[in-house]
Amino acid sequence: EKYLCQSLKNFNIIFMKRIILFIFLFFSISFFFGQMNPEKWKEDINFLRENLSKKHYNLFFKRDKVLFDRDLDNLISQSGKLSDLEIALKLQQIIAKQGDSHTNADYGKLMISNTKLPIKTYWFADGLYVIKTTKEYEDLLGKKIISINNYSLKQFSDSLSTIFVRENQAIVKKTIPNLIVQTQLLKFFGFEKNQKYTLQCSDNQNIKEKELIPENFPKTSQISVKPKNISFLWKNENKYFTGNYFLKDKTYYILYNKCVSKESPSIFTGKPEAEKLPSFLEFQDKILEDLKNLKIEKVIFDMRLNGGGSSPQGTKLINEILKLPEINKKGKLFVITGRNTFSSAIINTMDFKNSNAIFVGEETAGKPNHFGEVRGFTLPNSGIEISYSTKYFNQYKNDDSTIKPDFMIEESFENFMNGIDPVFEFVKNYKKT
Numbered sequence: 133e134k135y136l137c138q139s140l141k142n143f144n145i146i147f148m149k150r151i152i153l154f155i156f157l158f159f160s161i162s163f164f165f166g167q168m169n170p171e172k173w174k175e176d177i178n179f180l181r182e183n184l185s186k187k188h189y190n191l192f193f194k195r196d197k198v199l200f201d202r203d204l205d206n207l208i209s210q211s212g213k214l215s216d217l218e219i220a221l222k223l224q225q226i227i228a229k230q231g232d233s234h235t236n237a238d239y240g241k242l243m244i245s246n247t248k249l250p251i252k253t254y255w256f257a258d259g260l261y262v263i264k265t266t267k268e269y270e271d272l273l274g275k276k277i278i279s280i281n282n283y284s285l286k287q288f289s290d291s292l293s294t295i296f297v298r299e300n301q302a303i304v305k306k307t308i309p310n311l312i313v314q315t316q317l318l319k320f321f322g323f324e325k326n327q328k329y330t331l332q333c334s335d336n337q338n339i340k341e342k343e344l345i346p347e348n349f350p351k352t353s354q355i356s357v358k359p360k361n362i363s364f365l366w367k368n369e370n371k372y373f374t375g376n377y378f379l380k381d382k383t384y385y386i387l388y389n390k391c392v393s394k395e396s397p398s399i400f401t402g403k404p405e406a407e408k409l410p411s412f413l414e415f416q417d418k419i420l421e422d423l424k425n426l427k428i429e430k431v432i433f434d435m436r437l438n439g440g441g442s443s444p445q446g447t448k449l450i451n452e453i454l455k456l457p458e459i460n461k462k463g464k465l466f467v468i469t470g471r472n473t474f475s476s477a478i479i480n481t482m483d484f485k486n487s488n489a490i491f492v493g494e495e496t497a498g499k500p501n502h503f504g505e506v507r508g509f510t511l512p513n514s515g516i517e518i519s520y521s522t523k524y525f526n527q528y529k530n531d532d533s534t535i536k537p538d539f540m541i542e543e544s545f546e547n548f549m550n551g552i553d554p555v556f557e558f559v560k561n562y563k564k565t
Contacts, residue, residue, distance in 0.1 A: 170211040172513040173219055177204050177211075180223070180518060183509055184235070188520045190503075194231035203229070217242040220516055221320055224295050227518075232503045233297040234475070238517040246348040249313040249329055253277060255305040255471075257542035260285060262333065264354045272342060273357045274549070275333035280312070281325045282332070288312050291321040300534040302471040303497035315346045361551025369437055372410050375419050381560050382429040386419060391441030391476040398441040412445045420452055423459055431459055432559055433484070434468040436493055440475025450483040463564030465489040468555055469537055474498040481535055482527045490562070491537040493555050500528035500535055 181204050185191050192200065203226040211219055220239035227237055251272060252264035259276045277285065289304055292311045298304060311317055318324055329344045359366075364385060368374050372390040377383075392398045393412030400406040423431065433450070454460045467489045469481055478498040484491075503521030510517055541555050 167216045168514060170208075173211040174208050176511040176513050176516070177208050177223070179511055180204075180237075184227075184518060184520055187507065187509065187522070188232070188235060189522055189524050191230055191232070191235070191520075195229055200226065200230065216514065217316060218320060220514070221295060221317075223516075228295060228297050231297055232521055233299060233303070233498070234503050234506050234519065234521045236296075236519050238519070241516065243314065243316055247315045247346045248349045249280075249315060249331075249344045250347050250349045250353075251313060251331075251344065252354070253309040253312070254548075255309055256545040256548065258544050258546075260309065261545050262357075264356045266347075266349070266353050267355060269342065269344065270355060272331070272333060273355070274545070275335055275340075276545070277331065277333050278339065279332045280318070281323055281328070281330055283323050285312075288318075288321075288323065291323075292317065299499055300495060300497065302495040302534055306471040306497050313349075357549065359549045359551055363548075363551050363553035364556065365434065365436065365553050366548075373412065373415055375415070375422065377422060377426055377428075382427055383432065383560060384422060384426065384428045384430070385432045385434065385556075387434045387437075388446060388477075388480070389435075389437045391438060391443055391446055391480065393445060396442040396445050412449075416445075416449045416452070419449065423453065423456060428459070428464075430464055430466065430559060430562075432466050432468060432556070433489075435473050435477045435481060436468050436470030436555075437472050438474070438477035438480075439472055440477050440498075443476035443479040446476070446480035447483050450480060454484075454487050460488050462488045463490070463562065466559045466562075467491050468493040468559075469496050469535060470494040471497050473535070475502070475504055478502060478535065479525060479527070485528075490539070491535070492539045492541060492558055493537050494540065494542055495534040495536050497534070500530075500532055501526050 181201065185197065185200075207219065207222050207226065210222075214222070217239065220237060220242050224237040224239055227235055250266045250269060251262050253260050254263050262272045262275050262277065265272050279285070280288070285308075289308050292308055293304055295311075295317075296303070296307055315324065315329065318329070329346070331342045331344055333340060333342070364376065365387065368387055369389065371387070372392060373386075373388050375387070376385045378385060392400065392409065393415075394406070394409040395412050397406040397409055400409060431453070433453070453465075459465055465488060467481065467484045469491060470493050473481060473496040475498055478496060478500060481496065482500055501524070503524050505521065505523040506519050507522050508517055508519045539558060541558055543554055547554050
């Protein structure tokens with residue numbers, strides 16, 4: 133009787149979700165037929181053509197204007213057969229071809245929130261794993277994804293990476309987990325099968341299939357994998373910056389997650405959130421005082437999770453650290469980078485390049501030489517926001533697509549579940565030869 137009740141309950145949940153999905157599809161079709169007309173899109177695309185080339189620092193550094201204009205003209209000719217979202221995505225693909233990862237068309241305003249697959253994934257060294265889901269799909273937690281609708285991760289990666297600038301493998305590992313759950317994107321690229329999404333996954337022993345029904349997937353409904361322990365990095369991932377002295381190892385750990393602070397609010401300038409930002413000057417004073425007074429054998433400056441902001445504050449702190457002769461020594465100073473190290477964090481990474489620091493971790497998503505100082509404008513009819521770069525940061529003699537660490541170390545899913553940070557362990561055990 134208990135089993136029958138549970139089965140009926142599960143049936144009702146699935147039935148209701150299918151009803152909701154049907155309603156969504158009905159309104160999606162209605163939205164398609166009520167979309168912006170081709171003439172309005174023609175105005176928007178020509179507005180972008182004129183303004184982006186004029187405002188961008190150098191839009192045609194990689195791909196010339198003739199090809200850019202040809203693609204825009206083709207999109208205009210197709211606009212009467214496409215939905216607004218399809219036009220926006222094709223527009224983003226055209227912009228991505230130009231090669232500047234800071235220049236984009238924000239198609240997000242045309243995405244519908246209740247069409248996500250109810251999973252959150254992370255790309256570990258040994259594959260893509262489910263780290264969050266809902267109670268209904270709890271048995272998927274900790275499972276390694278093999279395919280969706282029998283399409284491989286490579287097939288998803290090859291298609292989805294056309295809507296961003298694929299400068300290196302790090303940016304693929306950073307971006308694909310966020311895109312692969314968006315069913316509107318999967319449909320755009322032809323990965324949908326009869327409005328169904330069947331996940332094939334493995335726990336290293338068994339392979340199972342599970343049909344996922346798209347939903348809103350708010351944070352309040354999410355449940356996570358439960359590691360036995362949590363490393364210092366993940367325990368502090370939501371902090372802007374923090375420092376800790378590990379007395380046993382005599383290691384001072386500086387975790388720099390955001391190039392943003394009370395003194396350099398960046399995107400929060402003029403907003404109420406700016407008042408709640410931590411003070412970087414206070415943080416800097418504490419760090420420098422500790423480095424001068426504590427018995428320290430190794431210093432870690434970790435920017436694995438830093439997606440950017442404003443670089444000068446980090447540069448100032450780094451310069452002060454490098455002035456300390458007892459710290460700026462081979463085998464004593466370590467810089468950690470990763471797939472999320474981007475934009476201003478790249479500049480701060482390069483601040484260490486002429487020092488005795490040893491670089492550890494993963495390749496960076498951002499390039500050493502890159503565009504930045506982003507501004508924006510809005511397309512007049514669709515309201516789509518266009519971001520573009522106004523400056524080029526040329527800091528490195530080679531035009532490399534990433535910053536490669538001296539020692540490449542990735543975290544496995546097993547490491548994560550056991551609270552072991554292999555990069556931190558490497559640094560602690562490193563001995564100068």
